[in-house]
Amino acid sequence: MVQQASVNLKTAYGNFEFAAFSDSSEDLMPHLALVNNPSPTDKPMNVRIHSECITGDLFGSCRCDCGEQLSASMDYISKNGGMVIYLRQEGRGIGIINKIKAYNQQDLGFDTAEANKNLGFEYDARMYDEAISILEYYNVTKINLLTNNPDKLEAFKQSKVEIIKRIPLEINPHSDNKKYLKTKKEFFGHLLELV
Ligand SMILES: [Zn+2]
Numbered sequence: 456m457v458q459q460a461s462v463n464l465k466t467a468y469g470n471f472e473f474a475a476f477s478d479s480s481e482d483l484m485p486h487l488a489l490v491n492n493p494s495p496t497d498k499p500m501n502v503r504i505h506s507e508c509i510t511g512d513l514f515g516s517c518r519c520d521c522g523e524q525l526s527a528s529m530d531y532i533s534k535n536g537g538m539v540i541y542l543r544q545e546g547r548g549i550g551i552i553n554k555i556k557a558y559n560q561q562d563l564g565f566d567t568a569e570a571n572k573n574l575g576f577e578y579d580a581r582m583y584d585e586a587i588s589i590l591e592y593y594n595v596t597k598i599n600l601l602t603n604n605p606d607k608l609e610a611f612k613q614s615k616v617e618i619i620k621r622i623p624l625e626i627n628p629h630s631d632n633k634k635y636l637k638t639k640k641e642f643f644g645h646l647l648e649l650v
C-alpha cells in the first residue's frame with residue numbers, strides 16, 4: 456500500500472494534509488490520512504484510527520457515537536497536532552449492506568455483537584494493519600492513541616509503532632446510543648466511564 460495522492464485541505468477544524476493510501480491508484484475506496492502539524496519524529500504523535508461508519512460520520516446517526524468521536528478527534532488533532540487515519544472498514548468490517556441488516560437485527564432486540572453473529576460474521580472483523588502501514592509510511596514510531604478500544608492497543612503490540620499513552624475519547628451517552636455503548640463496554644471491554 457502506498458500514498459496515491461495528497462493535498463492541503465482546509466476544514467472547519469483546521470488545516471490538514473489529506474492523503475489517500477491504497478495498493479492501486481484505481482481504488483475507489485482508499486484509506487485516508489489527515490495530518491496536522493506533525494510533531495518531530497522523536498516526540499509521540501497524537502493519532503486517531505477511525506473505522507468508517509457512514510451512518511454516524513456523515514449522516515448524524517444517533518445509533519452510535521462514531522460521528523461524535525470523529526468530530527472530537529478532528530478537533531483535538533487540529534489543536535494539538537497529529538493524524539486521523541480513516542480506515543474503510545464500514546460496520547466493523549462487514550460493509551454498509553450488512554450493517555443495515557445488523558441494525559434490523561438490533562431492532563428485534565439483539566445487541567450490536569449478537570446481531571453480527573446472527574448474520575454469520577465475527578463480533579468485530581476490523582483489522583488495524585493498514586493503519587500501522589500508514590504510520591510507518593510517515594516514519595512514526597511513537598504515538599498517543601485516541602481510543603477507548605483495548606483491541607486497538609493490542610493491535611500495536613506486534614508492530615514497530617509504540618503506544619506511549621492512551622488518550623480517552625469518551626462521548627456523553629444519550630438515550631438512543633446508551634444500549635450500544637453499554638455493549639461496547641460490557642461485551643467488547645471498551646474503556647468507558649460515562650455509561
Ligand atoms: Zn457508528
